[in-house]
Amino acid sequence: MNILGIETSCDETSASIVRNGSEVLSNVVATSLGEHQKFGGIIPEIASRRQLEYINIVTSKAIEDAGLSVGDIDAIAVTKSPGLIGSLLVGITFAHSLAYALKKPLIHVNHIHAHIYANYLVDKGSKRLKTIHKELPLPATGLVVSGGHSSLFAIKNFKSFRLIGQTRDDAAGEAFDKVARILQIGYPGGPVIDRMSRDVGSEALQANDLRFPKAALPGTYDFSFSGVKTAVLYHARKHSGTPGYSVEKVAAAFQESVIAVLAEKSVEACVKRKSRTLLVGGGVAANSGLRERLHQLAGEAGITVSFPAMPFCMDNAAMVAGLAYVL
Ligand code: KG4
Numbered sequence: 001m002n003i004l005g006i007e008t009s010c011d012e013t014s015a016s017i018v019r020n021g022s023e024v025l026s027n028v029v030a031t032s033l034g035e036h037q038k039f040g041g042i043i044p045e046i047a048s049r050r051q052l053e054y055i056n057i058v059t060s061k062a063i064e065d066a067g068l069s070v071g072d073i074d075a076i077a078v079t080k081s082p083g084l085i086g087s088l089l090v091g092i093t094f095a096h097s098l099a100y101a102l103k104k105p106l107i108h109v110n111h112i113h114a115h116i117y118a119n120y121l122v123d124k125g126s127k128r129l130k131t132i133h134k135e136l137p138l139p140a141t142g143l144v145v146s147g148g149h150s151s152l153f154a155i156k157n158f159k160s161f162r163l164i165g166q167t168r169d170d171a172a173g174e175a176f177d178k179v180a181r182i183l184q185i186g187y188p189g190g191p192v193i194d195r196m197s198r199d200v201g202s203e204a205l206q207a208n209d210l211r212f213p214k215a216a217l218p219g220t221y222d223f224s225f226s227g228v229k230t231a232v233l234y235h236a237r238k239h240s241g242t243p244g245y246s247v248e249k250v251a252a253a254f255q256e257s258v259i260a261v262l263a264e265k266s267v268e269a270c271v272k273r274k275s276r277t278l279l280v281g282g283g284v285a286a287n288s289g290l291r292e293r294l295h296q297l298a299g300e301a302g303i304t305v306s307f308p309a310m311p312f313c314m315d316n317a318a319m320v321a322g323l324a325y326v327l
C-alpha cells in the first residue's frame with residue numbers, strides 16, 4: 001500500500017510516499033526557515049504563505065521521485081495537529097481536495113505521534129524492512145523533543161499514546177533557540193549549540209566550573225527549561241565581554257543541563273514502567289550529545305534506545321505517511 005503523506009504544520013512543506021508503513025520511496029521537504037532567521041523565530045504569516053506556494057510542487061516531486069503516478073496512491077495522510085493554524089490549513093485543505101478528487105481514503109495524523117513513528121522508517125530496499133518492528137517492540141516509552149514540545153509517552157500500540165510527562169514551560173528546542181538568541185549565535189539554535197558543545201568537548205566541559213541548573217521536578221516525568229534559559233541570560237549579562245568569558249563554553253554548559261535531564265528522566269520512566277524500548281523523536285533528537293548520553297544510560301539499564309535517521313528527526317511527511325498505515 002502506497003500512502004502519500006502531507007506535512008505542513010510549521011515552516012516545512014513536505015510530501016512523501018511510504019510503502020506499507022516503513023519503506024520510504026520519496027520524501028521531499030521545502031522550507032521557509034531562511035526567511036524567518038532575521039526575526040529569530042517563525043513568523044506564522046510568512047510560513048503559511050510559503051506553504052501555499054510550495055505544496056503543489058513538493059507533492060508532484062514526491063510522486064515523481066517515488067517513480068509512481070497519481071493512480072498508484074492508495075491513501076492520503078495529513079498532519080491534523082498540533083501546529084500553526086494557517087500552515088496546517090494549507091496541508092489539510094490540499095489533502096482533502098486531493099483525496100476527494102482521487103476518491104481515496106484520507107487519514108488524519110497527530111504530528112507529535114508521527115515524530116515517534118519516524119523510528120520505524122527505512123530507506124527503499126533496506127534489509128531492515130522486515131525486522132524493524134521486531135527490533136523496536138511495543139510497548140515502549142516515547143520522548144518527543146522539538147521546537148514546540150517536550151513530552152514523554154507510554155505507548156501501548158500506535159493508536160494508544162498516553163502522555164506521562166511534559167514541559168511546564170519552554171520546549172527543549174525552544175530553549176535551544178532562545179539561548180542561541182541570548183548568545184547571538186543564530187537561529188535555529190539547536191544545531192549551532194550542538195556544534196559548539198562538540199568543539200568544547202566533554203573533558204573540557206567537566207573541567208570547566210560553569211554549571212547551569214537542572215530542573216529535577218522529582219516525582220514527576222515533567223520537564224522545565226525556562227530556569228536554565230534565564231540562568232544563561234543573567235550569566236551572559238554579567239560576564240559577556242569580561243576576560244575568560246566564552247560563548248562556546250556557555251553553550252556547552254547549557255546543553256549539558258538540558259540533555260542530562262532529558263536522558264535521566266526518560267531512562268527512569270523506562271525502568272520504573274518496565275518498558276524495554278525507548279523511542280526518541282523531534283528536531284532535538286538530532287542532538288549528538290543527547291544521542292550519546294541516551295545510548296550510554298539506556299545501555300547501562302538494558303534498554304534499547306532508537307533515534308530516527310537524521311532526515312526524519314526534523315519535520316517531514318514520511319513520518320506522517322508511515323504512522324497513517326498503522327492507525
Ligand atoms: O521537530 P522540529 O523540526 O520542528 C518542530 O516540530 O518544532 O524541531 C525544530 C527544533 C528547533 O528548536 C531546533 O533548534 C531543534 O529542533 N534542533 C536541535 C538540533 N537540530 C534541530 N536541537 C538540538 N540539537 C540539534 N542538533
Ligand code: ZN
Nearest residue numbers: 146282314315
Ligand atoms: Zn515537529
